[in-house]
Amino acid sequence: MEDSPLSVRKLGKTFPRRLGLSSFRAVDSVDIQMSSGEILGFLGPNGAGKTTTIKCVLGLLRPSSGSISLWGEPPGSRGARRRIGFVPENPDYEDIFTPLELLSMFASMRGLDQDDRKERVLLSRVGLSGWERTRLRSFSKGMRQRVSLALALQSGPDLLVLDEPTGGLDPAARKEFRDIILEENRRGASVFLSSHLLSEVETVCHRAVILAKGRKVSEGTMEELLRTEDTYSVRYAAAEEGPEDVTEVRVPGDLLQSTIDEIRGRGLPIVSVAPVYRSLEEVFLTATGEEGPE
């Protein structure tokens, strides 16, 4: 278990309401197990409990029940913090500082050597070249998001925790972000990616966990999630001579063999047999029972 960057067992978080007279269960009995080097997508509609879970993982909220361990250490421990890079949702650092100042101060607080050249390279990597000495107060939301990513990458983290990291970005910047996430994963970092952008999760994640109303409603590799339950597509040529006129039928797994036999019995050539895949959006909507992701 100690090799697992993140292990969440039966996590529950309840917030008191109305002076403690009632309470609200934001997260209920959630289990998450991450493998080293994995990119895990964390999906759910607004209010599903994603950010609450992330805050518990980072030691910002105390779980009401269950346990969390990061490489065998409790959340918020010095050892765990050293190995994490975090990009919060809507980051808002003190806007009187410049990105270079923030990087330099974070480096010092993390016990890293301050290296102006390295920090400039990092800022250039996240697309902030030329903005090193401009105060954050004149930055757009997307630019602040880039500063946040630079701060998260600064220590070469073993685990990147990203909470809606591309929320304020345009499509080109989103692609840059995705590329950086993939680069970091190739370097060996595990990535915990919470996102509303299903296409983003589908593109970069190895596995996904779907949350709804504080509970885990689905989990699996992208292959497992996108594959429909035991449904296959059988494509065959309508004429014996060739595949010019191809017909497709979708059959459940238990009827697959008999369907193939029947088509062959009619002397028609089978072009392909493949499991049927859904889009992640379909998976998400089915799992959460929502009308659509917000």
Place this chain on the structure above:
Amino acid sequence: MRPVLTFAQMTVRSLLRRRTVWGISIVILLALTGIGQVPGYGVTTQGRFILDFGLFGLEIGALLLAIGLASNIYPRDRETRTITPLLAVPLSRGQYLMGRFTGAAMIQAVSMIVGCLGLMVVLIVKQHAVPADLFPATGLLVVEGWFLLAVVFFFSFWTSPPLNAPLTALLFIVSQLSVSGFVGLFPRAPGLMRTLRLLLPHMDVFHIKDPIAHGMEIPGVYFLLAIVYGLSYMAFMLALALAVFRRRDMK
């Protein structure tokens, strides 16, 4: 220690760039200048007047600085969500508190020393002697200011800034009362009031403007004991603040 010092440096820069401290310092210096303009009945009484009111101004300045510097630090960090990435990665809650406190305490100390120098200039310009105990007396006010800062931090973890200021000011006033004065606030329960007074800080030990203004000599050991008392109380308040802060959820 390095993270705390770096964070303290970040706090100093942040406070200086936000200009809060400049406003309060200018008010203190203007007040000191004003004191110098008040006509005295004689050379000796004018010197006493300047010293008495000057040190009183510094006492109030210590309170205003503590409230002005620290009451909004933590609420602003929460409001702007600056606190999330800080506590999530590089800093523990103890380091956050100590960094913010050290930064504010540095500014508080420098402002008080500048105030003391201002008072000294007023005395010299008005051709009065500068008493040797002026600097140690300012030192006591610096320690009092640090204690007040710790109180403000403590309140800021569980109250709003508008409530923090009156609570701190109330503690500042109450902790100057004598035992009999304090019991007089609620004479029906003298035992309880006496115990409460014992537990509350005795900030009157930091205020030695009267003996200084009247040229009385204060033994060095008094300063030493008062400083130890102030620093101990400050450490206690910080420990209390940290205990509250550690239990806070960062929603």
